[in-house]
Amino acid sequence: xxxxxxxxxxxxxxxxxxxxxxxxxxxxxxxxxxxxxxxxxxx
Amino acid sequence: xxxxxxxxxxxxxxxxxxxxxxxxxxxxxxxxxxxxxxxxxxxxxxxxxxxxxxxxxxxxxxxxxxxxxxxxxxxxxxxxxxxxxxxxxxxxxxxxxxxxxxxxxxxxxxxxxxxxxxxxxxxxxxxxxxxxxxxxxxxxxxxxxxxxxxxxxxxxxxxxxxxxxxxxxxxxxxxxxxxxxxxxxxxxxxxxxxxxxxxxxxxxxxxxxxxxxxxxxxxxxxxxxxxxxxxxxxxxxxxxxxxxxxxxxxxxxxxxxxxxxxxxxxxxxxxxxxxxxxxxxxxxxxxxxxxxxxxxxxxxxxxxxxxxxxxxxxxxxxxxxxxxxxxxxxxxxxxxxxxxxxxxxxxxxxxxxxxxxxxxxxxxxxxxxxxxxxxxxxxxxxxxxxxxxxxxxxxxxxxxxxxxxxxxxxxxxxxxxxxxxxxxxxxxxxxxxxxxxxxxxxxxxxxxxxxxxxxxxxxxxxxxxxxxxxxxxxxxxxxxxxxxxxxxxxxxxxxxxxxxxxxxxxxxxxxxxxxxxxxxxxxxxxxxxxxxxxxxxxxxxxxxxxxxxxxxxxxxxx
Numbered sequence: 066x067x068x069x070x071x072x073x074x075x076x077x078x079x080x081x082x083x084x085x086x087x088x089x090x091x092x093x094x095x096x097x098x099x100x101x102x103x104x105x106x107x108x
Numbered sequence: 109x110x111x112x113x114x115x116x117x118x119x120x121x122x123x124x125x126x127x128x129x130x131x132x133x134x135x136x137x138x139x140x141x142x143x144x145x146x147x148x149x150x151x152x153x154x155x156x157x158x159x160x161x162x163x164x165x166x167x168x169x170x171x172x173x174x175x176x177x178x179x180x181x182x183x184x185x186x187x188x189x190x191x192x193x194x195x196x197x198x199x200x201x202x203x204x205x206x207x208x209x210x211x212x213x214x215x216x217x218x219x220x221x222x223x224x225x226x227x228x229x230x231x232x233x234x235x236x237x238x239x240x241x242x243x244x245x246x247x248x249x250x251x252x253x254x255x256x257x258x259x260x261x262x263x264x265x266x267x268x269x270x271x272x273x274x275x276x277x278x279x280x281x282x283x284x285x286x287x288x289x290x291x292x293x294x295x296x297x298x299x300x301x302x303x304x305x306x307x308x309x310x311x312x313x314x315x316x317x318x319x320x321x322x323x324x325x326x327x328x329x330x331x332x333x334x335x336x337x338x339x340x341x342x343x344x345x346x347x348x349x350x351x352x353x354x355x356x357x358x359x360x361x362x363x364x365x366x367x368x369x370x371x372x373x374x375x376x377x378x379x380x381x382x383x384x385x386x387x388x389x390x391x392x393x394x395x396x397x398x399x400x401x402x403x404x405x406x407x408x409x410x411x412x413x414x415x416x417x418x419x420x421x422x423x424x425x426x427x428x429x430x431x432x433x434x435x436x437x438x439x440x441x442x443x444x445x446x447x448x449x450x451x452x453x454x455x456x457x458x459x460x461x462x463x464x465x466x467x468x469x470x471x472x473x474x475x476x477x478x479x480x481x482x483x484x485x486x487x488x489x490x491x492x493x494x495x496x497x498x499x500x501x502x503x504x505x506x507x508x509x510x511x512x513x514x515x516x517x518x519x520x521x522x523x524x525x526x527x528x529x530x531x532x533x534x535x536x537x538x539x540x541x542x543x544x545x546x547x548x549x550x551x552x553x554x555x556x557x558x559x560x561x562x563x564x565x566x567x568x569x570x571x572x573x574x575x576x577x578x579x580x581x582x583x584x585x586x587x588x589x590x591x592x593x594x595x596x597x598x599x600x601x602x603x604x605x606x607x608x609x610x611x612x613x614x615x616x617x618x619x620x621x622x623x624x625x626x627x628x629x630x631x632x633x634x635x636x637x638x639x640x641x642x643x644x645x646x647x648x649x650x651x652x653x654x655x656x657x658x659x660x661x662x663x664x665x666x
Contacts, residue, residue: 066325069333070332070334073151074151077154077392088385089386091382092125092378095378
C-alpha cells in the first residue's frame with residue numbers, strides 16, 4: 066500500500082472506531098446512572 | 109379516539125440503540141459503500157462523505173428522533189398523525205409517505221434478504237463446490253429464473269422468500285420489546301463478529317495464499333488512495349451525500365416510528381449519535397474491508413473497476429470463497445451471507461413498524477393482527493417483484509420507494525420541522541432531556557444547511573447527467589447540446605427516455621414499458637389507498653377525539 070492510502074485508511078478507521086466506542090461507553094455509563102422509570106407497558 | 113391498544117415502549121436503552129442501528133445497517137453498508145468509494149475518488153471520497161454525515165446525516169437523525177418522541181407525547185406513533193401534530197393541513201398526507209415507503213421497500217427488500225438466507229443455506233450445503241466463476245454467476249440467474257419468458261417463476265426463491273417473510277411477520281407479531289428488540293440484541297452483535305472475522309481474513313490475504321493472485325493491499329490501496337482531483341466533481345459530492353442518506357435510513361419514516369416508542373424523558377442527542385456512529389463503524393471499517401480486498405485479490409483491479417456493483421456479493425464472492433478450501437469455504441459463506449441476512453432482517457423489521465403502528469393507533473388492531481396484515485400485503489406486492497423481476501418491476505419498486513421518495517420525504521420533514529413547527533420549538537425538542545450538549549451552531553445548521561443539502565440532493569436526483577459527469581453536462585449546454593439525462597435521473601425515468609419500447613403492446617405482446625407503467629399505477633394505488641385510510645382515521649378521531657392528556661404526557665410530568 067502507498068503511504069498516503071495507508072495513512073488515510075488508518076486515520077479514518079481509527080477515528081470512526083474511537084468516536085463510536087466513545088459514544089457507546091458514554092451511553093452505557095449514562096444508562097447505568099439512570100433510575101428506573103415507569104412500568105414497561107401502560108394502557 | 110381513545111386507544112385501547114397497550115402502549116409499547118422500548119425495554120432498554122441499549123435495545124433501542126441496537127434496533128435503531130440495525131435499522132440503519134443494511135446490505136448497502138457492505139455492498140454499496142465500497143463500490144461508491146472506489147468509483148468516487150477512493151480515500152478522498154471520505155471527505156464529502158463525512159461532511160455530508162456531519163451537516164446532513166446527524167442533523168436529520170436528531171430531527172427524525174425528536175419528531176417521533178414529540179409525536180408520541182401527543183399519543184401518535186405513525187407518521188401521518190405525527191406530521192399532523194406538528195403542522196396542520198395537508199401534512200398528514202405527506203406523513204402517509206412514511207408508511208408507503210416502508211411497504212414499498214419491504215416488498216423488494218425482503219426478497220433480497222431471502223437471497224442471503226438461501227445463499228447461506230447453499231454455502232453450508234456445498235452447492236457452490238466445484239463450480240466455475242461463470243457457473244456461480246449463472247447459479248444466481250437460475251435462482252431468480254432469468255430467461256427468455258415474460259414471467260419469472262423461481263420456485264426455490266419463492267420458497268426462501270416465504271420463509272423469510274414468515275420469519276419477519278412472526279418477529280413483528282411479538283411487538284417491540286419481545287420481538288424487534290430481542291432480535292436486534294442477537295443479530296447486531298453477531299453481525300459485528302461475523303464482519304470482524306471476515307474483514308481480518310480479507311485484509312490479511314497475501315498473494316498466492318488460498319489461490320489469490322494479488323495481495324489484499326492492492327484492493328485496499330485502490331479503495332483508500334485519495335484521488336483529491338475527484339473533489340472538484342459535483343457528482344462525487346452528490347454520490348457521498350446520497351450514500352450518507354441511504355446508509356442512515358433517513359427519509360423512510362422508520363426512525364420516526366421507532367423513536368415514537370421512547371419514553372418521553374429519554375435522551376435523543378446521545379442515543380442518535382450512538383446509533384449513527386455504530387452504522388458508520390460497520391460501513392467505513394467493516395464494509396470497506398471485506399468485498400474489495402477479496403475480489404481484487406482474486407480477480408485483479410481492472411476486473412473490479414469494470415464490474416464493481418451490488419451483485420458482486422452474490423455472483424462472485426461464493427466462487428472466491430470456494431477457493432478457501434472445504435472447511436473455510438462454508439464458514440466464509442455462512443459469515444458473509446449470515447451477516448448480510450442479519451443486516452437485512454434488522455432493517456426489514458423496521459419497515460414493518462410504521463404500518464403496524466398506523467393500524468394499532470387508528471384502527472385499534474392488535475399487534476399480531478397488524479403484523480399479519482403487513483406480512484400479507486408485502487407478500488402480495490413482492491410477488492410482482494419476483495414474477496416480473498426481469499421486466500424491471502423489482503427495479504421500479506427500488507427506484508421510487510427505496511431511492512427517490514426517501515429524499516422527497518426527508519425534504520418535507522426538514523421543511524415541516526424548521527419552517528412549520530418552528531426551529532425554536534424543534535431545537536428545544538432535540539435538546540430536551542439530552543445526555544450530551546449539542547453545540548448550539550447545530551441549530552443554525554439544521555435551519556439553513558441541512559435543508560439546502562437535502563434540496564441539492566433532491567434536485568440532483570431529478571437532473572443527474574450521464575456518468576454523473578456534471579462538468580461535461582454543464583459545459584455542453586454552452587455549446588448548444590441538450591442536457592444528457594442519466595438513465596437513473598428522475599426526469600429520464602418519468603418520461604422513459606432510455607426505454608426503447610414505443611408502446612404498451614407489440615404484436616399482441618405486452619412490452620416492458622407496459623409492465624413498468626402498471627407497476628407505477630400499482631404504487632400510486634397503494635399510496636392513494638393509504639391516504640384514504642388516513643382520511644378515514646381523521647374522521648374517526650373527529651368523532652372520538654383523543655383525551656387532552658395522553659399517557660405519555662402524564663409520564664412527562666412525573
